[in-house]
Amino acid sequence: MAEEEPLYVGIFDPVDLRRDLLNSSKVIITSLRKYEQFVAVRDEKTRYMAALAKTFREISALNRRLMQLMPKTKIKPGMIRKPEPEKEAMPRVVKRVGRRMRPAEPAATVIKEKTRLAELEDELASVEEKLGKLE
């Protein structure tokens, strides 16, 4: 039995086709190279973010130290002057004070191991409460 002749399919413009294939490969390789650069940029960004977080922590610590050094004044809500009309016109401040001045939760419900975020939330609430008393 005679072997069957293989069939061939003619390709129109083979040179152009080859050129397109090579160009596609080139673009893909360029993209992979750029990915490496992208990873480097991301690493750099991570380093800067860590440095920024450290700086913020330092600022927070310095602020706490500043508060300790400042004289302790016993300011009670009754001693504070009433807010001026133009200050009342600032809804953002009023809203924030109102939101943050909720009574503290009972100690029993406070979770022993607070996360860093929860600590910061508490610190922020305390500062805003103090600010609220000053207004």
Place this chain on the structure above:
Amino acid sequence: MEKKDMVVYVKLDDYNDIMDIVKLVKERLREARHLLSKLSELKKKEEAEIEGWASELDSVEEKLEVIDKTLAEPEV
């Protein structure tokens, strides 16, 4: 004079410490500002990289389309 208007005195030692701390806070704030601007630059760089990828992907897709068309319509 109302209580709210009363002058509060700070010990001289504490005052000096306070001034030192304020100076330090200012330095740290400058540092933070610098780091933020660096981060902003890097973010722009990242975005540019992603946009570049998108256009490269378009280019490869176009080429593949041509290749596919060429292969799907062979010469008789």
